Amino acid sequence: MSTGTEKQTCENLSRRNLLKGAVLGVAGTAAVASGGWALSEAQAKSCPALKWPWPYEKLDPAKTAEIAHDEYYRLECGASLIYSVFSQLAEKIGDPYASFPVEAFAFLGAGVDTWGTICGANSGENIVTNLIIGPKTNGVELGRLMGSEIMQWYCDTALPDYVPKVSKVKAEIPKTVSSSPLCHVSVGVWMAAAKKPLGSPERKERCARVTASVAYKTVELLNAWKDGKYVTKGVFPAKLYHIDAQGNCDQCHGTNVPSPPMPEKTVKS
Amino acid sequence: MSTGTEKQTCENLSRRNLLKGAVLGVAGTAAVASGGWALSEAQAKSCPALKWPWPYEKLDPAKTAEIAHDEYYRLECGASLIYSVFSQLAEKIGDPYASFPVEAFAFLGAGVDTWGTICGANSGENIVTNLIIGPKTNGVELGRLMGSEIMQWYCDTALPDYVPKVSKVKAEIPKTVSSSPLCHVSVGVWMAAAKKPLGSPERKERCARVTASVAYKTVELLNAWKDGKYVTKGVFPAKLYHIDAQGNCDQCHGTNVPSPPMPEKTVKS
Structure with missing residues (x-):
């Protein structure tokens, strides 16, 4: 469980680090990958909402x-x-x-x-x-x-x-x-x-x-x-139907279910 | 903007007040109505995520x-x-x-x-x-x-x-x-x-x-x-169609759009 100190650290860190990556839309950096914002892995550990899994206790x-x-x-x-x-x-x-x-x-x-x-x-x-x-x-x-x-x-x-x-x-x-x-x-x-x-x-x-x-x-x-x-x-x-879908095709399409464009068999370089 | 102290207060208050209402599923109390959890209005004001509107500055x-x-x-x-x-x-x-x-x-x-x-x-x-x-x-x-x-x-x-x-x-x-x-x-x-x-x-x-x-x-x-x-x-x-709906009925139903059960005109006591 977090403390107040950790939370304040979380906010301060996120504001400081956003300038490095998040606001600029720089995706996929090592910093971004570890948390909800542009935090390093060590920094993200101090933000309870941005670290997964969240702590869980069994419920009735x-x-x-x-x-x-x-x-x-x-x-x-x-x-x-x-x-x-x-x-x-x-x-x-x-x-x-x-x-x-x-x-x-x-x-x-x-x-x-x-x-x-x-x-x-x-x-x-x-x-x-x-x-x-x-x-x-x-x-x-x-x-x-x-x-x-x-x-x-x-x-x-x-x-x-x-x-x-x-x-x-x-x-x-x-x-x-x-x-x-x-x-x-x-x-x-x-x-x-x-x-x-x-x-x-x-x-x-x-x-x-x-x-x-x-x-x-x-x-x-x-x-x-x-x-x-x-x-x-x-x-x-989507892996089954080649389109994002529920799988109950005939519930809306009746018997006339369209075929989605299929992937090309040759792999482009 | 919140401070670390306010956030810690937020957590402490929410844990204390949850026993009064939220966990027990007591809906619609004066305390619940003011925030995300069972907080009084004054208490909720110290939790930035549970007070609306959230602060907003115009963006490009x-x-x-x-x-x-x-x-x-x-x-x-x-x-x-x-x-x-x-x-x-x-x-x-x-x-x-x-x-x-x-x-x-x-x-x-x-x-x-x-x-x-x-x-x-x-x-x-x-x-x-x-x-x-x-x-x-x-x-x-x-x-x-x-x-x-x-x-x-x-x-x-x-x-x-x-x-x-x-x-x-x-x-x-x-x-x-x-x-x-x-x-x-x-x-x-x-x-x-x-x-x-x-x-x-x-x-x-x-x-x-x-x-x-x-x-x-x-x-x-x-x-x-x-x-x-x-x-x-x-x-x-839903107010227009008497069912939760998109309004593009014929996109799924064709010309055979079902009529939902309508409200009774007499008001029951």
Whole structure:
């Protein structure tokens, strides 16, 4: 855990070193590679938020899911998922969790600004796994692969599969399989099955429980990772489809799936 | 700008107050509403990352676009857009920008883990506008509306519309209109027009320039906001379509657009 002195060092160092590289857009230097900014490896070690992996202690998946469910009604899906994990780690560990601006990620709700793109629970779990395990610039792909594994599970699973201790509605909440990580598809499939409008208490409770379900899954995998027992099932779909893609091609294209331009077989010098 | 003492206070306060509310999942308390964690308003003011708006100084859009373009090749679209803005503000202001873990957002590239969901440039610009202007829990919707305005501009504009000083490829890069904020659609439309595969240098340079174009637009709007001259054109699409949606219904549904369940006209007690 950091001290106040370390934090002040972090800021001072980053401001001094930015002149050397970051602001000038000099990518890939030895200094940049070690941290979030243009810090040497030794310097970056004093900045708790810029050093990976972030310290992690195993959490109770059910307790995490309860927090995610309850906070959904204040922060929506994306930020409540982050909050469910980081609020507990802030209490156990302190920084970098305590000073992370979770609430600013409320915009992730409803698929970003209500545009129905990626479900906020999927955005939130990727933020959590990548902040804790670390980014590819730190030499690991595992945060991203765990995020991808959870998205595939989200697509394949009848959700919500978590029932909170205290529900906001009395009616039963149907479970549906989205086959997509997108909010529009996930919510649309559920609305069609449940015959409930977007603004209904049932739809909101459904999304609160979906967020709780994803939070539960995320902590299960992070706990396995902490124990050294996590073997990823995550993949990068672009390697399979030759385009950044979900893999559920016929859900939008019907039977007329276009073929992307393929790589040339001859290697250019 | 914060001092080391303030930061240490931030961490200590957050750990102490978490026991009062945040970890227990008590939402909507007066204490929670003022900051990222369970802090009172006075306490939250000492945490630079948990107080909105974040301090902002006007930036040069072209310089920002150059940084975004160059950093794309290290951080991909989402993180390079954040980096293009925050690296400059870290140099001018320090924290909360200097200690923000930008690199962990590299997973946003290729529409999150190469799943082709929301284009990382759109994720990145929303993170920037919401971190700087602040979230709805802080009483403002403007960060989210600015994010939505930029996504609509992204959909409607022939992109990339920014040409960097030093390109990574010699060939001309076609411009295409995506009509969608999704990576899969945006990249797919461009690949079909350019007849270039996903792994080609031209496709990568195209995405670097799209990121630069969005970075330019983001700083233009933030500068207008700083001058008190920003009047948002952003909307929340769910209010128009009764489902979280992009608005380009026929791009996936063809002529057979489903009708979402509509709100009941009678108000239940």
